[in-house]
Amino acid sequence: MSAADLRKPAIVLIRPQLGENIGKAARAMLNFGLTEMRLVEPRDGWPNPSAGPAASGADIVLERATVYSSTAEAVADCAHVYATTVRKRGVTKPVLTPEEASREMASQPGRSAILFGPERSGLETEDVALARAILTVPINPEFGSLNLAQAVILCAYEWSKHEQLVQPTQEDLLPPAPQEELDGLISHLEGMLDPKGYYLPETRREATRRTLRGVLTKPGWNHLEVRTLRGVLSALEREPRK
Template sequence: MNKTRQPVIILAEPQLGENIGASARAMLNFGLTELRIAAPRDGWPNPAAEPLAAGAFEAGVNVTAFDSVEAACADLGYLVAATARPRGMEKPVTNAGGAVDLLKAQARPTGVLFGNEAQGLSNDHVALCDAIMTYPVNKAFASLNLSQAVIVFAHAWGEALGQAGRFEGTDAGVGDPASREELIGMFEHFEAELERAGYFYPPDKTPLMTRNLRNAFIRGQWTSQEVRTFRGAVKALAIGRGKARIVRDD
């Protein structure tokens, strides 16, 4: 299990309960569970947060409300500000991945501070932080929703900690891989029907054409079921099915 201390996510003076809920949902998807809200406009708890949280509060996101940003970050040893605007301050400026690296390197408690929906972070809030995180957004339209900004960082955090995708490294919904014997049987079946149809011409090109076909098939990483399905299709093309079936001497 990864022992890296996770950062807390701090929302500075958030205005909409919906964004608090959506931020919690975004966090939990990538393993972040500590959410702090500083001076929320509509107070806390806020029923408007529940629908967009989609159960994140019950599933593990811990929410703590504070009266001010200063109080919300008072116990943190390292703090990163998320902002789209240059601030003219002598601080390291990095992207989400770089912010993750800075946070992981700390032995102290850490956090990431996000501004509110209307104005983002104030300069006073940014001044409290050790580094600035910004995203490579469209310069002509640098306008992420609060919860969207949170999920960009949360994704970078989960990815850096090596969290596998939900289906990554699994064969969910996929049948057993075809054996070499099954593949060779499929090749020979298909090639025999192509030979019958006069496909291999001129005859001296047959070995090359056969290799090309087999190479193309091999790249498909067939399952046993796919081999059976394909052979059934070849048979149907060759002799038909049902009323369309023909009788061959072989």
């Protein structure tokens, strides 16, 4: 993959329902030069014969699309994950417009991904929890009815404005660690907390996990920082020095 391609955000469609909509999203992407589509659990499997005709020639995007069984897996290599939502739902993460998010993506090192939920329901709280920021299109408060391909095209369009503007980034500014390194840190900590009863009562376990994940996702720690924190955890697991 070329350096230019690595700067482009991956478009991640989570549990998309209709193949036709996947095709339309591909067409929307390619209009503005985006080529990397990732699919998480497409409802009707993949490849989907309805996608091709709707892509109106954007076949290359569909041919290269990759399929994942979880959102976490789909963004494992991404340093910057944005979750698109129509409205905020009590999530305490930064909320950016497509314009602001595109400016960020163009200026920061590391791969970016934009998450789009299923056609009807949008992203689950679980998926949003993986993102460091929310991407919301400011829309008519009395008529918000963007379909999947429209949401994709607005993001792709805004992104394309920055394509030629990419500044060489400061070398000493490391990108956030890939998502899988962050996940390693979080799992390590969870493994230490669980025996201490931190996640009890059981009914609160998932909410508690999400809260803690949110706190640790916010910083955008780079891989050196994540490594430092892994060292902290390992030290805490040790027996005290005599």
